[in-house]
Amino acid sequence: MPITSYAELDNQFQCVKKMLSLKVNLDADDHRIIQKILHVGNSAERWRVPPPTIRPKCSCRSLANDFVKIKNLHSAILAAPAEIAPQLLAAFGQTLCSIPYQTAPLLVVSIAQARVKMAEGCHKVAKEHGITDELVQCGLELSAVMGPSVKGVADGQTCKTIADALEILHSAPRLALEMLTVKGPAVDCRRKRGRAKR
Known part of the structure; x- marks a missing residue:
């Protein structure tokens, strides 16, 4: 890259x-x-x-x-x-x-998780490392949900906007993202901002 x-x-x-x-x-x-x-x-x-x-x-x-x-x-x-x-x-x-996933799986998963937590697209990261295992891909997407998507929710972005930007494609991570918009630290942050504006 x-x-x-x-x-x-x-x-x-x-x-x-x-x-x-x-x-x-x-x-x-x-x-x-x-x-x-x-x-x-x-x-x-x-x-x-x-x-x-x-x-x-x-x-x-x-x-x-x-x-x-x-x-x-x-x-x-x-x-x-x-x-x-x-x-x-x-x-x-x-x-x-x-570094290809097949060469050093544990190392690559650590690198890939760090990358998606810095808001790189999950699909792009998985493709660059040759990660084809759907379970590992879901894990990366969940890392993105618990990382950069929290800020997106706090900023008032929709689930679709966040999922598209972070390339969250699987249903389980998308569901986790939807749950995060309903109840989570980002929602509390958004509520506090709303109170501060009053």
């Missing part, structure tokens, strides 16, 4: 920051491995994002390893020379947004 402006880049990184806020214990070996991977000169073309952990013995450990790689890579990019940092950040964002 090409990033054509700094605004788009910033939008991508808001969701990445949510992921990177996870507290992951790093040991000396993790640091050494990542530094070897990232030890390059000034050529942005030679930087490579470490691949996700494939066929792990323990899925939870695999996810932790993948987050360690992402966290370290992000830190290394921020410490890179100023003239190449924007290109590296753009490549980083693009790579995270294109």
Whole structure:
């Protein structure tokens, strides 16, 4: 997914920051491995994002390893020379947004959830990651319902407008969205605004 402006880049990184806020214990070996991977000169073309952990013995450990790689890579990019940092950040964002679901399911679901919570379209996100499982797609849409749609409801938008904007296509998440407009934190917020205007 090409990033054509700094605004788009910033939008991508808001969701990445949510992921990177996870507290992951790093040991000396993790640091050494990542530094070897990232030890390059000034050529942005030679930087490579470490691949996700494939066929792990323990899925939870695999996810932790993948987050360690992402966290370290992000830190290394921020410490890179100023003239190449924007290109590296753009490549980083693009790579995270294109990791296939089949390669690292747990990692991709975490990334996809973070993206839809930042108001990216659920269908677009699922398509870019190759997520075809309807249960996982529904989970992403429910994440969108509990995330950006709350603000939409508080702002007085209709269910259809919100569902179309966030690409919520399945019936269960749409029902959850309708319930949110009837009773939920966004409705309370809207009521308070109404009282304040009186």
